[in-house]
Amino acid sequence: MKIALFGYGKMGKMIEGIATKRGHEIVARIGKDDNPELNGADVAIDFSIPEAAFSNITHCFENNTPVVSGTTGWLEKYSDAIEACKKNKGAFIYASNFSLGVNLFFELNKKLAAMMASTPSYEARMEEIHHIHKLDAPSGTAITLAEGIIENSAYSSWKLGESKENEVSITSKRTGEVPGTHTITWESQVDRIDITHTAHNREGFGLGAVIAAEWLKDKEGVFSMKDVLNL
Ligand SMILES: NC(=O)C1=CN([C@@H]2O[C@H](COP(=O)(O)OP(=O)(O)OC[C@H]3O[C@@H](n4cnc5c(N)ncnc54)[C@H](OP(=O)(O)O)[C@@H]3O)[C@@H](O)[C@H]2O)C=CC1
Numbered sequence: 001m002k003i004a005l006f007g008y009g010k011m012g013k014m015i016e017g018i019a020t021k022r023g024h025e026i027v028a029r030i031g032k033d034d035n036p037e038l039n040g041a042d043v044a045i046d047f048s049i050p051e052a053a054f055s056n057i058t059h060c061f062e063n064n065t066p067v068v069s070g071t072t073g074w075l076e077k078y079s080d081a082i083e084a085c086k087k088n089k090g091a092f093i094y095a096s097n098f099s100l101g102v103n104l105f106f107e108l109n110k111k112l113a114a115m116m117a118s119t120p121s122y123e124a125r126m127e128e129i130h131h132i133h134k135l136d137a138p139s140g141t142a143i144t145l146a147e148g149i150i151e152n153s154a155y156s157s158w159k160l161g162e163s164k165e166n167e168v169s170i171t172s173k174r175t176g177e178v179p180g181t182h183t184i185t186w187e188s189q190v191d192r193i194d195i196t197h198t199a200h201n202r203e204g205f206g207l208g209a210v211i212a213a214e215w216l217k218d219k220e221g222v223f224s225m226k227d228v229l230n231l
């Protein structure tokens with residue numbers, strides 16, 4: 001399969017290594033000032049920056065190329081991207097986190113939140129820790145986790161920092177080169193439950209993105225990692 005990469009930073013390079021080992025060919029590496037020439041790619045993978053993701057993604061729709069995006073911090077334009085995908089009969093997967101472990105963790109989080117819905121003595125909060133280079137906060141993964149809690153319990157929104165009643169408080173920490181750690185805490189007067197996902201490196205994200213691209217290649221529509229992993 002021929003792959004075009006939007007963003008050739010930490011994730012772009014990780015994906016290049018994984019995709020090449022799986023027998024794919026990288027036909028374009030598109031950075032900030034490059035002409036977005038897709039060079040006949042079967043699929044594009046975007047791990048760029050929040051300001052560029054929407055235009056990279058819609059460029060793919062306009063050029064009839066399925067696109068997988070892992071860029072976070074641009075979700076205010078997600079519904080416009082969906083509309084553009086449908087208008088162009090394109091194919092699209094966005095995931096805040098492509099790793100198998102985090103996608104299992106998303107499901108565990110939803111189940112725990114649903115159990116807690118009838119247990120009002122517990123309050124939820126979240127902490128995410130990432131490397132100092134990260135541009136967005138809270139992380140996309142933390143937002144997906146908060147949405148999972150909101151859909152399945154009495155919480156109605158999330159807030160970065162201190163929260164009011166019915167808001168899930170998210171604390172974002174930036175330190176060293178941490179690849180990504182997410183902890184959800186449910187605490188009562190008498191005890192506390194923590195569930196944590198810790199990424200040891202970026203490989204899981206990269207592998208998940210390549211698997212998503214292989215899966216999306218000949219499809220049309222808007223999908224998620226739940227579809228890819230059959231969860
Ligand atoms: N969904 C997931 O599983 C994961 C998502 N991410 C997300 O992916 C994104 C990238 O992460 P990461 O690789 O670590 O970040 P990096 O900063 O290492 O890489 C981003 C790259 O995008 C390039 N870039 C800037 N502008 C454009 C543009 N207009 N078009 C294409 N590329 C551009 C940058 O180039 P330059 O440096 O020259 O500006 C840089 O090389 C982030 O949003 C991050 O949150 C990260 C890991 C996993």
Ligand SMILES: O=C(O)C1=N[C@H](C(=O)O)C[C@H](O)C1
Nearest residue numbers: 072096097134139140141180
């Ligand atoms: O920027 C990162 O590095 C990561 N970003 C994603 C996010 O915002 O959730 C996924 C992962 O945590 C690494």
